[in-house]
Amino acid sequence: MAIVRKMLIQFMLTVVSIILISGLPVLFLTKSLPLYWGKVKEVGTSLLHPGHLEYIRYKHSRPLFPDFVDPYFYSLIILLTSFILAFFLAQLLAWLTMILPEQIRAAIKNLLTFLESLPDLLVFALVQIFIVFFYKQTNILLSDVASVGEQRIYVIPIMCMTILPLIYFYKMMVLLSEEESRKPYFEFSRAKGLRKIYVLLFHVTRNTHETLFHFSKTVLWFMISNLLLVEWIFNINGITYYLYSDFRPEIMAVVLIFIAFPFFVFFAFLEFLLSIRIRQEVGA
Numbered sequence: 501m502a503i504v505r506k507m508l509i510q511f512m513l514t515v516v517s518i519i520l521i522s523g524l525p526v527l528f529l530t531k532s533l534p535l536y537w538g539k540v541k542e543v544g545t546s547l548l549h550p551g552h553l554e555y556i557r558y559k560h561s562r563p564l565f566p567d568f569v570d571p572y573f574y575s576l577i578i579l580l581t582s583f584i585l586a587f588f589l590a591q592l593l594a595w596l597t598m599i600l601p602e603q604i605r606a607a608i609k610n611l612l613t614f615l616e617s618l619p620d621l622l623v624f625a626l627v628q629i630f631i632v633f634f635y636k637q638t639n640i641l642l643s644d645v646a647s648v649g650e651q652r653i654y655v656i657p658i659m660c661m662t663i664l665p666l667i668y669f670y671k672m673m674v675l676l677s678e679e680e681s682r683k684p685y686f687e688f689s690r691a692k693g694l695r696k697i698y699v700l701l702f703h704v705t706r707n708t709h710e711t712l713f714h715f716s717k718t719v720l721w722f723m724i725s726n727l728l729l730v731e732w733i734f735n736i737n738g739i740t741y742y743l744y745s746d747f748r749p750e751i752m753a754v755v756l757i758f759i760a761f762p763f764f765v766f767f768a769f770l771e772f773l774l775s776i777r778i779r780q781e782v783g784a
Contacts, residue, residue: 507768514760519543522753539749546750553754555746564754568742572758574652575738579727580762581654582661583720589662590669591705597670598677598700605674612671616664620726624660624733631656647736657730664726665719672715676708710778713770724759 522543527536546553553564597608628645635641643655680686681704689699728740742755 507771510768511761511764514764515757518753518756518760519547522749522756525747525749543750543753547753547757550754553750555742555748555751557745564742564751568739568754568758571737571741572739574736575727575731575740575759576762578654578657578661578730578736578738579723582658583665583716583723585658586662586665586669586719587716590666590673593670594673594677595697595700595705597674598681598704599697605678609671609674612667612674616667616671618664620664620729621733623663624730627656627660627663645734647734650737653734653736657734657736660730660734661723661726665723668719668722669712669716672712673708676711677704680704680707710774713767713774717767720763 519540523536523540526539527533530536550565551563554561555564555567556562557567597605600608631642631645643659644651644653645656647653677700681700685703686699689703690696727738728743730736731738731740732744739755739759742751
């Protein structure tokens with residue numbers, strides 16, 4: 501119960517923070533605290549009556565719900581798929597990298613340091629160029645390079661959203677695995693005759709989970725910021741459309757809360773599982 505209570509308090513604080521942040525444009529424009537607090541109160545009140553919320557589309561007001569639902573789940577599919585792909589591909593690459601000689605690992609880490617410094621927009625442009633080049637060479641269209649009307653595309657936005665998080669996870673996993681491999685238990689396990697790959701899979705990986713759990717939150721917020729760029733570049737009618745088409749505080753608050761909620765639940769569940777495992781290890 502203590503964990504559930506802690507999670508509920510954290511979520512309530514997250515919602516309050518989003519409401520306070522959504523009113524900041526009014527504060528910056530007017531330099532008036534009374535107007536800012538008035539807008540914050542207005543946003544909070546509007547969230548209690550979501551059925552009355554409206555957004556501007558093509559200079560006309562429309563009810564936010566249920567219009568908001570389909571684009572929301574569309575964006576969520578892109579975001580979740582990219583996150584899961586990036587994590588598991590990075591883990592697979594990290595395992596393969598750790599069985600390579602140290603000199604090759606050093607070269608890979610240097611390459612990753614270079615790749616993670618690439619601007620987001622450059623990566624997105626390169627993906628588009630690759631799709632077009634591949635089509636010209638093979639006459640096979642991997643994905644449309646933009647969404648038109650109600651058409652939905654998945655391959656190219658997921659590719660763009662996966663690449664940089666994959667690099668971040670990959671580098672972090674290699675660094676953490678190297679750190680773990682220098683600890684006494686690693687050499688002790690090897691001395692007992694356990695194969696290196698076995699120790700990596702069942703001991704090193706498990707011991708990196710807690711650090712990766714906290715690191716993944718940073719990666720996720722990076723991906724959410726990139727979602728706005730990806731949906732704008734590829735003309736995707738997703739959740740971030742409501743941010744740049746109607747930048748009113750109440751709309752911004754709804755979008756941010758709906759983005760934060762599923763990932764808050766996801767990470768809360770992972771934290772719960774992690775706490776159970778830690779208690780079991782301490783008890784053992």
